[in-house]
Amino acid sequence: MKIMNCPLNGPRNISEFIHGGELKPMPNPTTCSDREWADYVFYSDNTAGVITEWWMHVASSYWFLAERHTVTDEILRTFDPQEIFQERIEFAVEEKRS
C-alpha cells in the first residue's frame, strides 16, 4: 500500500485520502468570465512534472496541500494550507428577490 504523509495525522494508507485537484488561484467570481470560472472549477492543466494539489484525509475531513510529481507519482511534500491561505475568503451573498 502506498503511504501518504498527512500533515495532521501522520503517515497513512493512500486509501484514506481523496484527491481534490490542482491548486490554482481563484479568479474573482463576480468579475471573471464564464470561461475563466469554468477553467478554475473544471479544467485541469495536466502538467507533466511537479504540481501542487489539494488532498483530503477522509477520516478527519482535513484538507491539505501536496507537491507531487505527476510522471513518477512521487509525493515530495505535504503541508498545511495555512502556509498559503492566512485569511478566510468570504463570498458576497446575493440578496433574495422578493
Next chain:
Amino acid sequence: MATLEDTLTTKRTPLYHLHQANQPNATGWQHLGGYAIKAGQDETQVEPTTVAPACGLTDLSALARVGLRGKKAATILSEKHYQLPAAPNQALRQEDGSLVAKLSASEYLLLGSFADDGERISRDELAWQAAERAHRLPDAYLLPRQDTHAWLALTGSHASDVMAKLCGVDLSPKAFAPGHVAQTSVARANAIIINASQADLSCLYLLVDSASACYFWPILLDAMQEFEGKELNIMALRHHHPA
C-alpha cells in the same frame, strides 16, 4: 427496571435495533441519559476484576458528546473550565471524568463522563446551542455529535490486539499511549480512536458514523472471538471510571 414498552418513548442509540434483534426475548431495559440501554448483569454483581483482564465491547452511545470548531473554540471551552490538550490528536481526561479530544488545530470533541451520565456536556451543549441561535458564538461552530457518531469502548488487555486486525495504524500501547487519538480507517470505514485507558483498565474509545454502528458491532465481536471477548453492559464499565 423498565420493560421494553417503557422504552418506546425514550431515545435509542444507533445500536438499539441490533441489541433488540439479538435478544428478542430480553425484557430488561435500563435508562441512562434519556436513552434505553440493554440491561446487563446487575451492577452490584459485577466485580471490577471481571472486566479488566478480558476483552470487552461496550456501547457508550447513551452518554453525551459534542464538538466545537473554530478560531474561538479553545477560548469558549476554557471559559467553561475545560482543560485542553496541547496538540492535535491528543485527548485529556478532565477532573470530572469527561474527556476532551483535540482533532485538529481548532476542532475539539467532548465526551461525557460516567460520573454524571454526561450531564455536564449535555448542559453545555444546550447553552452553546442557545448562544449560537442568538449569534453569541462568533468564530466557533457547534458540531452536533450525539446523533452523528456512535461511541463504542473496547476494553481489556487485548484491545490493541483486536484493533491490529482491523486497522493499519499501530495502536499497541508502546506506539499509542493513553491520551493519543487516531483518526483513521477501521475495517475500511472511518473512525476516531482514542486511548482512554485508566490506571487499571486498557480502553480504546471508537467513534464511528452512527449509520455504520451496526456494521462495526459484529465485526468487532468477531475480531474479539480469539481473545474470548464479549459484549459488556455500560454499567459494568462504570466501575472503572470513578468520578
